[in-house]
Amino acid sequence: xxxxxxxxxxxxxxxxxxxxxxxxxxxxxxxxxxxxxxxxxxxxxxxxxxxxxxxxxxxxxxxxxxxxxxxxxxxxxxxxxxxxxxxxxxxxxxxxxxxxxxxxxxxxxxxxxxxxxxxxxxxxxxxxxxxxxxxxxxxxxxxxxxxxxxxxxxxxxxxxxxxxxxxxxxxxxxxxxxxxxxxxxxxxxxxxxxxxxxxxxxxxxxxxxxxxxxxxxxxxxxxxxxxxxxxxxxxxxxxxxxxxxxxxxxxxxxxxxxxxxxxxxxxxxxxxxxxxxxxxxxxxxxxxxxxxxxxxxxxxxxxxxxxxxxxxxx
Numbered sequence: 001x002x003x004x005x006x007x008x009x010x011x012x013x014x015x016x017x018x019x020x021x022x023x024x025x026x027x028x029x030x031x032x033x034x035x036x037x038x039x040x041x042x043x044x045x046x047x048x049x050x051x052x053x054x055x056x057x058x059x060x061x062x063x064x065x066x067x068x069x070x071x072x073x074x075x076x077x078x079x080x081x082x083x084x085x086x087x088x089x090x091x092x093x094x095x096x097x098x099x100x101x102x103x104x105x106x107x108x109x110x111x112x113x114x115x116x117x118x119x120x121x122x123x124x125x126x127x128x129x130x131x132x133x134x135x136x137x138x139x140x141x142x143x144x145x146x147x148x149x150x151x152x153x154x155x156x157x158x159x160x161x162x163x164x165x166x167x168x169x170x171x172x173x174x175x176x177x178x179x180x181x182x183x184x185x186x187x188x189x190x191x192x193x194x195x196x197x198x199x200x201x202x203x204x205x206x207x208x209x210x211x212x213x214x215x216x217x218x219x220x221x222x223x224x225x226x227x228x229x230x231x232x233x234x235x236x237x238x239x240x241x242x243x244x245x246x247x248x249x250x251x252x253x254x255x256x257x258x259x260x261x262x263x264x265x266x267x268x269x270x271x272x273x274x275x276x277x278x279x280x281x282x283x284x285x286x287x288x289x290x291x292x293x294x295x296x297x298x299x300x301x302x303x304x305x306x307x308x309x310x311x312x313x314x
Contacts, residue, residue, distance in 0.1 A: 007231035008243040014224040019093050020258055021216050023084040028198055028209055031081040035074070037204075037213055039185040042221035046182065050175040057172055057180065065177060069184035072161025079154035087147025090261045091133060093251025095151040097274035100244065100281035101126035102159040110163060122280035129238055143235025149271030174229045182221060242282050247276055257271030 025034050057065065084092055101123040107113040115123075133148055172180075199206075204210050252271060255261040 001234060004234035005233040005243075008235060009226040009246055011224045011231065012230035012243050012246035013250045014219040014227070014246040015155055016093060016221045018081075018216060018224075019096065019247075019251040020254040021212060021219075022087045023089045023210075023259065025114075025212060025216060026081045026084045028203060029123060030193075031078055031085075031098065033196040033200060034081060034187055034190045034213065036078050036186065036189040036197075038221060039073070039182045039189065041214060041217040042182045043186060045218065046175060050173075050179045051184050055176070057176075061172055062180070065172075065180045068161050068185050069181040069188070071157045073181050073185040074188060075157030076154045076161065077148050079157060080271040083147045083150030083154060085147070086144045087151065088255060088261045089259055090252050090267060091148055092131060092151045092257035093248040093255065094129065094267070094270050094274050094310040095148055096251070097248040097278055098126040098130060098152065099155050099158060099242075101277050102155050102163055104281060106159045106163050108196075114171070118280050120279065122277045123274045125277035125280065127276065129270045131180050132270040132273065135266070146242070173286045174225070178221070178225055244282060245278050248278075249275055261292060 006221060022034075056062075067092070080092070080096075083095075101119075104115055104119050108115060130148075130152070134145060204213070252263065256263050
């Protein structure tokens with residue numbers, strides 16, 4: 001169990017660190033080029049691990065994987081990186097903390113699920129935290145309304161990814177699913193990214209930028225996802241969700257220490273509201289949870305939970 005908790009914590013720390021890393025990369029390279037190279041490297045790393053059990057998924061599973069790639073891989077990451085060009089990494093981390101609440105609302109609207117009172121309170125806290133960020137206006141501590149809105153659009157894309165992945169949970173393993181989504185993303189991004197690759201070849205020749213890009217790809221698209229689902233197989237899903245608190249916390253700490261962003265009083269209020277929202281949405285309840293177990297043995301992808309999965313840790 002201790003190993004599982006360490007794996008969950010490490011996955012969330014990597015996800016939070018990649019918010020700051022993504023901001024650094026987004027200031028130097030086009031967003032589509034970053035994602036293309038990141039996904040291409042992830043395919044190269046994942047292919048040897050997934051080769052034996054890869055197979056050819058059923059058409060419905062393949063379609064869902066393509067939709068997940070569009071929403072979770074492209075929609076989430078393009079909106080996030082574009083938002084990071086316009087707002088601070090600290091604010092972006094706080095906006096990302098609304099994910100459990102957005103997934104909960106999506107489960108109600110799209111899947112007809114019912115929420116307990118505390119999860120509605122979590123949604124209310126998330127809305128309050130976002131209202132604090134919006135009330136600060138443009139230019140405060142490096143943030144902007146447009147940037148925050150783009151990051152929230154990324155959260156909506158991630159929520160769609162999580163709801164769609166529920167359909168694939170019993171049909172394909174974690175590594176093959178990740179590989180297919182990375183491959184779909186490479187194909188979709190290639191027409192736009194290949195011309196940009198020629199224009200930015202000189203920048204990529206530098207060891208610092210190429211090293212940061214490789215680190216971004218390996219941690220966000222490979223290590224974090226494998227660590228998260230490895231931990232999910234051993235730890236209860238409702239307990240695992242609590243570790244999502246580490247994503248905005250890591251992003252906030254690194255934004256202050258690495259990027260020199262200011263942690264102002266309004267941000268502190270928003271931060272407290274967002275963390276409260278995550279804890280209310282994910283804290284283990286009393287008694288045994290109803291319905292099917294969320295974890296699946298044998299390397300199968302567990303369905304998404306309202307407790308929150310990594311920001312695709314993809």
